[in-house]
Amino acid sequence: MTGFIFFVTCVTLFLIFNFPNLKYGEKMRYILILITIFLFYTFLFAEKEGIDSNFNRDIFNIETIVVPGSAISGEKEEIESSTLKLHKVVDLSEILSDELVEIQMIRKSMYGNEVSIRGFGQENMKVFLDGGVIEGACGSRKDPSLSHINPLMVEKIVVQEGPFDVTKLGSLGGYIDITTKKPNSSFEGEILGKAGSYGFNSSGFVIGGGTEKIKGSLGYNFSESDQYKDGAGERVWEKREGLQAAYNKRGKDLKAFQKSDIWGKVEIYPLQNHTMSLEHTYGKGEDILTPRALFDIDEEISNLSKVSWEIKNLGVLSDKITISMYRNDVEHLPFQKYRNVSAPKNNKAESIINGGTIQNITKTDFANFIYGFDFYFRDWWADVYNTLTNVKINDNLIPSVESKNFGGYFQMNKVFDKMEFGFGLRYDLFQQQADEELIFTKFITNENSQTDNLLGGNISFKYFFDKDTMFFGGIGRSYRTPTSIERYIQSNSKFFGNPCIEPTANTEFDLGFKCIYGNWMLQSKVFYSFLKDYIYQEKNLSGYKSYTNIDAHIFGGDIKVITELGYRFSLESGLAYQVGRKDSFPDNNMDRDLGQIAPLKGKLSLNYNKNDSNSKSGAFGTLELIHSEAAVDVDTDVGEKKLPAWDIVNLRVGYQFRAFNLNIGVDNIFDKEYAVANSYEWDALGGSGANPSIINEPGRFIYLTIGYNF
Numbered sequence: 001m002t003g004f005i006f007f008v009t010c011v012t013l014f015l016i017f018n019f020p021n022l023k024y025g026e027k028m029r030y031i032l033i034l035i036t037i038f039l040f041y042t043f044l045f046a047e048k049e050g051i052d053s054n055f056n057r058d059i060f061n062i063e064t065i066v067v068p069g070s071a072i073s074g075e076k077e078e079i080e081s082s083t084l085k086l087h088k089v090v091d092l093s094e095i096l097s098d099e100l101v102e103i104q105m106i107r108k109s110m111y112g113n114e115v116s117i118r119g120f121g122q123e124n125m126k127v128f129l130d131g132g133v134i135e136g137a138c139g140s141r142k143d144p145s146l147s148h149i150n151p152l153m154v155e156k157i158v159v160q161e162g163p164f165d166v167t168k169l170g171s172l173g174g175y176i177d178i179t180t181k182k183p184n185s186s187f188e189g190e191i192l193g194k195a196g197s198y199g200f201n202s203s204g205f206v207i208g209g210g211t212e213k214i215k216g217s218l219g220y221n222f223s224e225s226d227q228y229k230d231g232a233g234e235r236v237w238e239k240r241e242g243l244q245a246a247y248n249k250r251g252k253d254l255k256a257f258q259k260s261d262i263w264g265k266v267e268i269y270p271l272q273n274h275t276m277s278l279e280h281t282y283g284k285g286e287d288i289l290t291p292r293a294l295f296d297i298d299e300e301i302s303n304l305s306k307v308s309w310e311i312k313n314l315g316v317l318s319d320k321i322t323i324s325m326y327r328n329d330v331e332h333l334p335f336q337k338y339r340n341v342s343a344p345k346n347n348k349a350e351s352i353i354n355g356g357t358i359q360n361i362t363k364t365d366f367a368n369f370i371y372g373f374d375f376y377f378r379d380w381w382a383d384v385y386n387t388l389t390n391v392k393i394n395d396n397l398i399p400s401v402e403s404k405n406f407g408g409y410f411q412m413n414k415v416f417d418k419m420e421f422g423f424g425l426r427y428d429l430f431q432q433q434a435d436e437e438l439i440f441t442k443f444i445t446n447e448n449s450q451t452d453n454l455l456g457g458n459i460s461f462k463y464f465f466d467k468d469t470m471f472f473g474g475i476g477r478s479y480r481t482p483t484s485i486e487r488y489i490q491s492n493s494k495f496f497g498n499p500c501i502e503p504t505a506n507t508e509f510d511l512g513f514k515c516i517y518g519n520w521m522l523q524s525k526v527f528y529s530f531l532k533d534y535i536y537q538e539k540n541l542s543g544y545k546s547y548t549n550i551d552a553h554i555f556g557g558d559i560k561v562i563t564e565l566g567y568r569f570s571l572e573s574g575l576a577y578q579v580g581r582k583d584s585f586p587d588n589n590m591d592r593d594l595g596q597i598a599p600l601k602g603k604l605s606l607n608y609n610k611n612d613s614n615s616k617s618g619a620f621g622t623l624e625l626i627h628s629e630a631a632v633d634v635d636t637d638v639g640e641k642k643l644p645a646w647d648i649v650n651l652r653v654g655y656q657f658r659a660f661n662l663n664i665g666v667d668n669i670f671d672k673e674y675a676v677a678n679s680y681e682w683d684a685l686g687g688s689g690a691n692p693s694i695i696n697e698p699g700r701f702i703y704l705t706i707g708y709n710f
């Protein structure tokens with residue numbers, strides 16, 4: 001049967017390639033869909049064809065993430081640090097978008113991009129660093145959360161889809177949790193250097209060691225790049241030609257960014273079963289060009305700190321208790337030094353987050369329990385200055401807004417014969433207050449402070465047909481609270497926040513199936529999200545811009561098929577698709593399409609692996625095709641633009657010889673011109689400025705990585 005299916009597939013592929021009325025992008029779409037269907041049907045007939053069952057299941061990362069009490073661990077994806085090194089590693093958002101078909105990147109410049117999961121991006125998708133919330137300070141999101149994390153410090157990246165983890169606050173449509181590397185007691189280290197097209201270079205090291213009582217690590221990395229050219233040969237600055245705040249001569253010749261990071265971690269073991277951890281990261285970026293907006297970034301400084309204390313085996317009521325505190329401080333200084341403007345402005349913004357968690361895990365014969373309390377305090381302010389005179393022209397752009405969140409949660413995981421049942425409950429008390437006057441807001445309110453009481457949770461299950469086949473699903477409800485920008489921004493008389501907006505509630509249904517069968521892995525997921533009071537931009541009938549609540553829904557799903565071909569080759573295919581629709585509308589907006597929803601995305605990759613993942617020598621590589629449908633279901637009433645379909649081919653190859661690693665990669669081999677996604681957020685500092693420009697992706701990008709471990 002498989003032979004017949006293969007024959008039919010080959011004939012169909014031949015017809016697609018030679019059909020005269022199909023455009024190139026349409027051909028790629030049908031090819032990806034056809035190959036995925038072929039792999040799916042071959043999977044169904046795998047047992048009858050006698051596929052070898054002695055297969056290395058580890059490459060599928062099935063159940064590699066274990067969160068106590070989480071019943072839908074099949075909803076999580078993991079990317080290891082070894083995978084990160086294969087990429088050019090300019091930005092974590094690029095790696096996430098490339099590795100996971102469910103994630104779409106939003107390009108802002110060569111450095112400082114962000115991602116969306118299933119149509120949930122920006123504030124609708126939280127980022128955590130070792131469990132602590134991390135946010136940028138820019139009201140226009142020129143410094144998204146992922147931009148403050150250096151890839152060399154990352155041990156793994158966990159991606160959670162849906163509202164199925166009550167231990168994380170504000171996770172409306174999911175979250176990304178970055179786990180940093182732990183130090184070892186033995187002396188060891190790594191030196192890594194990268195160089196690539198458009199003047200890109202990056203170099204750094206990590207070194208560590210210790211004893212049984214104390215161990216630590218220290219790392220440093222510096223990276224920089226010139227402005228890249230897209231597939232049409234245009235440099236980044238050219239995207240602002242003819243628009244407000246176009247680049248001047250100096251800006252046209254400037255580098256795209258320079259970034260330095262230094263980090264350290266110490267673990268102390270004062271008593272048996274006790275672990276104390278202290279960590280700090282310092283990052284500094286300079287002259288970061290952001291052509292989508294009216295301002296670039298003069299300087300950006302981040303200080304990220306955390307201290308935690310973990311105690312294991314305290315007794316029958318506690319298998320592990322963790323007490324942690326963190327402080328994430330980001331200073332952001334936009335300016336217009338490299339723009340053609342008659343009265344240049346600059347901005348000073350700072351976001352300081354202090355938070356902590358007390359969490360206990362208890363395992364009993366009846367069920368496993370996880371419960372705890374967390375808190376989150378954020379102070380966010382920004383002022384605007386006249387660059388020529390240094391006179392403050394707006395001292396309450398972000399009017400020193402204090403956001404406080406106190407949360408408590410309880411989660412239970414019960415294992416039956418062939419089923420796991422999960423139940424989670426979370427309550428949050430959220431308070432927000434602007435400590436300066438709201439000079440522009442025209443909404444009918446005398447209050448500079450708001451209080452929100454939020455109750456959410458989830459019920460979920462996993463059913464195991466056998467040890468390799470699982471069906472999972474659940475229903476969950478989660479919230480995300482308004483940002484300081486959405487409630488209190490005071491840009492000018494035409495652009496200001498809305499203190500009256502409500503938090504967004506997501507009620508989501510998820511179903512999925514995951515199976516390993518011989519040499520095959522199949523995974524499919526579908527979801528439906530009903531969004532109550534979804535926070536959306538609005539251009540009021542009176543002509544001003546602000547934010548409002550609407551009702552909306554997002555639904556979609558994805559499918560992945562992976563198989564081992566033999567001789568160390570494996571093949572992976574995946575498709576992801578989501579649709580967003582408004583159920584109610586902002587003023588002056590009757591487009592039913594919800595903004596920032598990525599079109600269908602597909603991925604097909606051929607992988608070559610070493611004989612043994614623990615082997616000290618061997619070659620490895622990946623050849624991949626990534627396809628995106630045209631973005632046509634866009635919200636044109638908020639300025640989104642229709643984007644054409646695109647296809648790119650990437651290649652990554654490497655060789656490890658004992659302690660040495662050599663990686664070579666080529667992204668966008670055929671030098672295609674394309675843009676990945678829309679992003680419609682307004683420029684908070686630019687006020688009523690134009691809709692953000694669409695920035696194309698880099699053209700052919702060749703890079704080389706050399707590493708040494710000791």
